[in-house]
Amino acid sequence: MEVTRANFKDSLSTVYSAIEEADFLAIDGEFSGISDGPNVSALTNGLDTPEERYMKLKKHSMDFLLFQFGLCAFKYDSTLSKYIIKAFNFYIFPKPFNRTSPDIKFICQSSSIDFLASQGFDFNKVFRHGIPYLNHEEEAQLREQTEERRNQQANGVGSNNFISPPKSVTCVPEEHKDFINMVVEKVEALFTNTEKTVELEPCTGFQRKLIYQTLNWKFPKGIHVETIETEKKERFIQICKVDDEERKRREQQKLEREQEELNDAVGFSRVIHAMAKSGKLVVGHNMLLDVMHTIHQFYCLLPEDLQDFKEVTKYVFPRILDTKLMASTQPFKDLITNTSLAELEKQLKGKPFKSPAVDAAEGFPSYDTAHDQLHEAGYDAYITGLCFISMANYLGTFLTPPKAHLSVRSKLIEPFINKLFLMRIIDIPYLNLTGPDLQPKRDHVLYVTFPKEWKTSDLFQLFSAFGNIQVSWLDDTSAFVSLSQTEQVQIAMNTSRYAESYRIQTYAEYMQGKQRDKDKTGQASSHSHWGEDSWLKPHYRPLGKRSISPVPAEQGAGETSITDGWTHYAQEDSTGRKKIKTDEMRAQTYAGVVDSKTSEGWLKTQPTSDSPAVSPEQDTDGESPEHTEPTNADEGMETWQQPPSKKGKNGRKNKKRMRASGRIEMVGKGATDFRKI
């Protein structure tokens, strides 16, 4: 169902009841851009901390507009054994409510706009008919303004608010005295003749102020004064002779009208309030940006601190699940080769999964997944919901007896709740909304600074003695270099002691320096988790028995596979600066670790040793084909690829490596829709 400003008010009760009835809600947003700063690759460094990632997205993504919001409500009908769905596609635009309301400026990114345009996105619907919105603070301000104006305009008796402060009373300037006297005469005449109403000529705001003020003082009773706006937007004053009852009735009418205008201004935010209040499970795909934008536009400006963000997220989205994280986690990660939304949806149609049975509710158009309308937010929300159901039902097959339909309240889903997928962080698969984030030990990582002329090849040369390395560029003159063996770190540090052109620090030293800078500039957050030496402590280690990973051998394999299937790029863009992506890194090393950290209760109900391990896998197949090609797909670019030095220990691994080395993934500027991955 398409919802614009034109039908929003009429649709609202339908939306509310859809939310109330639903078993769960799926959401998706479309934005006017992704990054106004670094390119997407730089925005998503593989060794970001969750704090860093949050800060980057907050800084570089929030000035874009979420201008389409998809909401799909799923309600399970147990008699029909199918889900009944109600999909809404809201067009959003911050149309200024009046002249004092905020005049929002938002950024558009050409590549994103071009991408949406190529998908048939209707910009006219957004800009002409988008639903307005206010965040809580703006709403409060508007309510206050309305209240103040009401007090100032109050007619007749009881308007003592108006008398103070006295300094807001304006003397009638000499040249307006005739005009005001004329108005007073007209009102006096009203009391002596049979007319009930007198309408004044359109006049200026200042003159209207004088009129209100004078009449309020001269005729504290018996009249009602109101400003009317003509179709031509001219404003004039209407004065009516009224008894006390009539006056009160009119006041009441005005109050209600104002209340309605206010609600109109709050607009789409009311839908978000209803979602939050419902406490329903909200499902999204790779939804960190959706969550951030939703809170930012409709709830409150994003807090500085990640911990505060988690708090506010828990309020707006009390129960949330990210299907990309779910698909990247065992038991799904072994079954799903590509977790981009479109591919995931396709794969979940085939064995061992089952397409869920769904029907559109009466009066709601049904989407046809065969002719997809990908990147329409309503459709994407719908697809996301389908993916969730397929995966959830698959978990149900592990129960004894197996269940074909798994309730959204099932314990089996709990491990995935309130964790948001983190794109392309090598060793931290998700943001944990209800607890501390994973703190992987990065003691094989070096922080290297060098002249701005250096390219990835220079770093490879520098570290050529160490076999495979992985480079994660930070900026033109610095990068993280991950070595394959922690023992090499000390050798590298010793070697670099006399170097002049470059400088090496351990990751721990680097983080300490950063923390010191932060403390110095007084920006240290009280919530900071990065203590002086916290990086040196063995924060987590596979805990053996606590891990429920069913194939212990694979954990070992995982630990060596850190050198497996890497692909590295460097390329000059048109400004001569490096555009780099280091992707393909698989989180195998930490897979078991993640299990052990996050598996308190994960799938504990699993009765058999065939139970699937729940450990997220990083996105290795994320890019849709048009995004995986090298930026400059002609042959002039510089490309590096290190042959993997170790083979995986089993067929699956091997296959993965082959696949990884058989293709080159790159995120250039064109990868505008990286969220959809």
Next chain:
Amino acid sequence: MEVTRANFKDSLSTVYSAIEEADFLAIDGEFSGISDGPNVSALTNGLDTPEERYMKLKKHSMDFLLFQFGLCAFKYDSTLSKYIIKAFNFYIFPKPFNRTSPDIKFICQSSSIDFLASQGFDFNKVFRHGIPYLNHEEEAQLREQTEERRNQQANGVGSNNFISPPKSVTCVPEEHKDFINMVVEKVEALFTNTEKTVELEPCTGFQRKLIYQTLNWKFPKGIHVETIETEKKERFIQICKVDDEERKRREQQKLEREQEELNDAVGFSRVIHAMAKSGKLVVGHNMLLDVMHTIHQFYCLLPEDLQDFKEVTKYVFPRILDTKLMASTQPFKDLITNTSLAELEKQLKGKPFKSPAVDAAEGFPSYDTAHDQLHEAGYDAYITGLCFISMANYLGTFLTPPKAHLSVRSKLIEPFINKLFLMRIIDIPYLNLTGPDLQPKRDHVLYVTFPKEWKTSDLFQLFSAFGNIQVSWLDDTSAFVSLSQTEQVQIAMNTSRYAESYRIQTYAEYMQGKQRDKDKTGQASSHSHWGEDSWLKPHYRPLGKRSISPVPAEQGAGETSITDGWTHYAQEDSTGRKKIKTDEMRAQTYAGVVDSKTSEGWLKTQPTSDSPAVSPEQDTDGESPEHTEPTNADEGMETWQQPPSKKGKNGRKNKKRMRASGRIEMVGKGATDFRKI
């Protein structure tokens, strides 16, 4: 004629010939916003220097997108005694050309977008079908890239460019050796069998690089290698057996194709290049922002310095005329009460003006001014051209014998050439592109700083002893206060000596301080016109006899009329900050001055003493009705208005004052289209 990406290439020759044939061109742009910083009122302080205004517009307006460009070519047909017009309405969008081309980010301002939406603006046409563009630097970079790629890909003999630098040659990694050997075998087979062509499977950019490199080395002659892109955007390599002639032919084809792609990327900028090259008179209405955006998007990033901006403007627009400046200048200023484009067009239909006779050229749709399509750039350009013709022809009536049609090369038009209207600067009506700007003496102006709680009323109270003052807000804690008499300045300074809550400087002191700060921070421009004491020198004075103003008495009147018709506002916006506009100030004081400074030759051909004076008048009637209403048009706002202390010396003056004091003009956030004024 609507021009989008779809028909741009086919229309280009039509556009070129329209430009070449034209007597003059009229232009107009539509933008995605006006100000990303202060509100429009703060952006246009009444006492800005031209440098300050330029810097403000550069800083706060250039991140918006010019997304519709109107060009109307006017050609006078002397046999028909009418203009034949060709109007083009170009949709512009920086669609990324390829993955290395710049991914432009631009800002949208909700109020501007909403305003355009209400006028039926077609955003889908812009974003889906907009014509791309490159500025000169981007174009040069792209040409360089193409050149480099060409060298690297060069096939067979003569490709010695490829051999150096050797470090760009990549060793074939172990795991690709089988693949590359297979390719080599295929090519070898090509030489022994009857096939002419072999097509490889789609592969990665890295693999394609290896293939190019290997084949180039193994088969320096006899084959042509090319990357083909499928409809699905997959790239594969095609290898053809060719003789030398065929190879050259193919190389040539490829070269031409690349050249064409390059031209496509330069896109709309080619129209601007053609305009610049033609040297034709370009007419616009209130066109400073149009000129700045045009240069910024299609030519080069705007220079830091105003003087450099003037230089580049002279290159891109060698001959330019602003109809708003023309309409605000004698002899028109006495005849035209409202110089907003729509109003101007209406007024120029009536006496003493004459609607020009125009016909659309064959194949071009004609606009109907009765059913206007205002704010469509092509239409606005058309209307602007009509206004120019009407005013020019009116000047022709002063000739002996009078001329009904004035050529665009007439001397009578010279005084208006290469001067751009400056919105709402009290005493500098225009930016002079071909010489130094006017430097009015501002010795009646004080710079006042005060606590941020102060409002306009506090300033009026502070200066209540001095009669009328005019307040031009700078920010929350400072404003210019113009006194009506220069002699009061010293009194004010003396009085303020012991004040604690506020501080007063003369304008000269303020400017000196600013200059010192500028010098200190090393940002002093070598072109700076604001010398240490330049403000104290009587830079210009009416030069009596040199002035051709026909009513000398009026000059005197003008000098006192500085206190005439002022209107002052202050109002709290939703964020509690002051929104102020001081408008309505008429430039009468300087009118004569401007005459004398700018009238070298102005209308010198005028034979009679009835000759019209050429002196610009500031915009007193600029706002269209929907923009003149106070921001918060209800009665709660604070408004001040000082009664004028002196009456004008003649009826006209008096009438103007009355009108001015009878209305309140204000530019709030809603005044999104202030350029159209």
